[in-house]
Every structure is written in C-alpha cells, then in structure tokens.
Amino acid sequence: MSETRHNWTKEEIIAIYNKPLMDLLYEAATVHRKYHDPNTVQVSTLLSIKTGGCSEDCGYCPQAARYHTHVETEEQLMSVSHVKAQALRAKSSGASRVCMGAAWRNVKDGPEFDQVLEMVRTINKMNMEVCCTLGMITENQAKRLAEAGLYAYNHNLDTSKEYYEEIISTRSYDDRLQTIENVRKTNITVCSGGIIGMGESLEDRAGMLVALSTLNPQPESVPINALVPVEGTPLEDQELVEIWDMVRMIATTRIVMPTTQVRLSAGRTQMSREGQAMCFFAGANSIFAGDKLLTTPNPNINEDMQMFEILGIRPQEPFEKHKQPVTVEAKDSQYVDLGENPKWTRPTHKIERNEQKRKTRMTE
Numbered sequence: 119m120s121e122t123r124h125n126w127t128k129e130e131i132i133a134i135y136n137k138p139l140m141d142l143l144y145e146a147a148t149v150h151r152k153y154h155d156p157n158t159v160q161v162s163t164l165l166s167i168k169t170g171g172c173s174e175d176c177g178y179c180p181q182a183a184r185y186h187t188h189v190e191t192e193e194q195l196m197s198v199s200h201v202k203a204q205a206l207r208a209k210s211s212g213a214s215r216v217c218m219g220a221a222w223r224n225v226k227d228g229p230e231f232d233q234v235l236e237m238v239r240t241i242n243k244m245n246m247e248v249c250c251t252l253g254m255i256t257e258n259q260a261k262r263l264a265e266a267g268l269y270a271y272n273h274n275l276d277t278s279k280e281y282y283e284e285i286i287s288t289r290s291y292d293d294r295l296q297t298i299e300n301v302r303k304t305n306i307t308v309c310s311g312g313i314i315g316m317g318e319s320l321e322d323r324a325g326m327l328v329a330l331s332t333l334n335p336q337p338e339s340v341p342i343n344a345l346v347p348v349e350g351t352p353l354e355d356q357e358l359v360e361i362w363d364m365v366r367m368i369a370t371t372r373i374v375m376p377t378t379q380v381r382l383s384a385g386r387t388q389m390s391r392e393g394q395a396m397c398f399f400a401g402a403n404s405i406f407a408g409d410k411l412l413t414t415p416n417p418n419i420n421e422d423m424q425m426f427e428i429l430g431i432r433p434q435e436p437f438e439k440h441k442q443p444v445t446v447e448a449k450d451s452q453y454v455d456l457g458e459n460p461k462w463t464r465p466t467h468k469i470e471r472n473e474q475k476r477k478t479r480m481t482e
C-alpha cells in the first residue's frame with residue numbers, strides 16, 4: 119500500500135529541506151529504499167526533433183526566438199528515419215527511454231503532428247519507452263499520442279506559481295496544469311518537474327513541490343534541473359547552483375513523492391561524480407544521457423556508464439515500472455485529427471527583466 123500524501127504544505131516541505139544534511143539524506147535514502155531498488159537508475163536520452171525559433175519567452179531557454187543565443191533554428195521537423203537511427207544508438211548504449219522535444223508553444227493538428235505520432239509508433243515498436251515534450255496539448259491530442267504508444271508526456275511546471283510570471287509571460291501556470299490534466303485522461307504517464315537556480319527563493323522551490331506533490335496521482339517522473347545559464351537569455355548571469363542545493367532538492371522531492379522517479383536532469387556537467395553519487399543516494403533514480411540536453415551540454419553516455427560501474431548501478435530496463443502501451447496503427451486509430459490549434463492563455467503582462475535585456479541587446 120502506498121503511503122503517498124497529497125496534502126503537503128509549503129511549511130512542511132521547507133522544514134524537510136532545511137534539516138541537517140545527514141538527517142535529510144538518511145530519511146530520503148530510507149524512503150527511496152522502501153519504494154525503489156537503490157542500485158538501479160533509469161536512463162533517458164533527449165532528442166531535439168525541432169530546434170529553436172520558439173514563440174515563447176521562457177527566461178532560461180536558448181530556443182526562444184526572441185533571445186539572441188548560439189542556437190540555430192531548424193525549421194524542419196526531424197525525419198522518422200533519423201529519429202529511429204538515434205533511438206537505436208541510444209538503446210545500444212543502455213538508454214531505455216527516448217524523449218523527443220519540439221520547440222513549440224503547443225501542438226497543432228496536421229502533418230507535423232502526424233509525423234510525431236509516427237515517431238512514437240516507431241520507437242514503441244523498438245521496445246523503448248517513448249516520451250514527448252511538445253508544449254501544451256488538448257485532450258484529443260493526448261489521446262492520439264496514447265494510441266500511438268506514448269509512454270510519458272513531459273510538461274514541466276518549472277517553478278512555483280508565484281514565481282512563474284518572473285520567468286515566463288507568454289502562458290500561465292494554469293495552462294500547464296490543464297495540459298497535465300489532459301494527459302491524465304489517458305494512460306500516458308506524467309513527467310513534470312522544474313529548474314532551480316533561476317533566482318527563486320526557497321519558498322518557490324517548496325511551492326513547486328507542493329504543486330507537484332498535491333497532484334493526484336503524483337507525476338510518475340519528476341525532473342529536477344539545475345539552471346545552465348546560456349548567454350543571450352535573460353538568466354545568463356545567474357550563478358551556478360551549489361551541489362548542496364541540488365542534493366537537498368532531490369532528497370526533499372524523494373520524501374514528498376516516494377514512488378516517483380526523480381530525475382537528475384540538466385546541470386550534471388557542473389557536478390562531480392561524487393556530487394552525483396550523493397544525489398543518487400538522496401533518491402535520484404533517473405538521468406538524461408547523451409552529449410546534449412536539447413541544446414545545452416551534457417555528459418557523454420559512455421562516461422555515465424563508467425560512473426554507473428564505479429557505483430555498482432545498473433540501468434533500469436524499459437517498462438520496469440509501468441507496462442508497455444499498445445501501438446494502434448494510424449489506419450486503425452479511433453481518435454481523428456480535429457484540426458485543433460487552441461489559443462491557450464496569453465497573459466497580457468510583460469516580464470520587465472526580459473524586456474530590459476532585449477532593449478540592451480538591440481542597442482549593442
């Protein structure tokens with residue numbers, strides 16, 4: 119019987135986060151061992167199937183069209199055969215999941231979405247878990263993804279509701295929650311987490327964990343990212359996250375979401391192996407492997423496998439936690455293209471900091 123609680127308060131979470139480190143680690147590791155094999159870590163590979171040129175203004179993201187970063191826009195959606203080749207490579211290196219990310223505000227029905235559905239079918243038939251992160255989706259689009267065999271849908275809350283508008287002004291927190299609700303109407307598992315190091319307070323970190331842990335059911339997967347500040351984005355000058363903050367955040371996430379897979383995500387290139395080992399001890403049991411995390415650097419999968427060997431960790435097999443979805447072929451599908459391109463919310467306020475940064479850059 120799961121003892122998962124859905125009524126965590128910000129105060130309780132802050133008290134956990136602030137415990138003496140040894141007590142926090144001990145408690146998190148105890149919870150972790152109760153629900154998971156401590157020597158198994160799930161390995162995902164992240165593939166950017168459509169890069170850059172995004173209409174959103176996420177302050178941390180080099181793919182937003184409005185910032186001037188090193189990222190080159192690739193208008194063309196990756197081909198199904200290219201995705202298949204990348205997935206095969208990842209599988210042979212030990213990855214059990216392929217996450218495909220497209221720099222879209224939301225999914226629009228049409229040929230591009232049909233192509234994504236074909237990618238999902240192809241990877242599921244390779245007996246790998248398939249995850250997509252495509253922006254906001256409607257209930258019908260979620261159902262079409264589920265039919266194609268999608269295992270997980272990623273849609274991060276990023277931070278607390280209160281801090282959200284400091285980071286993103288082109289959509290609202292409620293839009294995010296709505297997409298998660300749409301995904302929940304299918305058997306696709308939910309992957310949702312956030313980023314630390316964006317100038318948020320401890321209250322914001324706790325606020326994000328309240329938002330995630332009070333979802334019922336809690337997300338099956340929660341990525342915790344350390345900001346990788348990218349030149350040209352409004353958050354380019356943020357200081358790097360201390361390993362202690364990462365360990366505390368992972369441990370707290372593990373305690374409040376005991377059955378979830380906690381993913382040690384972006385920012386691993388800034389961490390030593392010892393630091394990462396501490397995160398695994400604190401309850402992280404998933405990583406992204408591959409040289410790139412969409413557009414930012416990440417440790418090479420072979421280096422990760424060496425680290426696993428040192429630590430005696432084995433990569434998790436696909437579908438160990440949830441069973442493999444059945445793929446329905448396009449011709450047999452029950453849910454059709456409705457021509458949907460909903461507007462979602464566009465809050466009218468502007469992020470002052472982003473605007474200032476934009477003006478400075480324009481005069482440079």
Ligand code: SF4
Binds near residue numbers: 173175176181220253
């Ligand atoms: S995080 Fe996603 S939605 Fe936000 S700007 Fe980047 S690609 Fe667009």
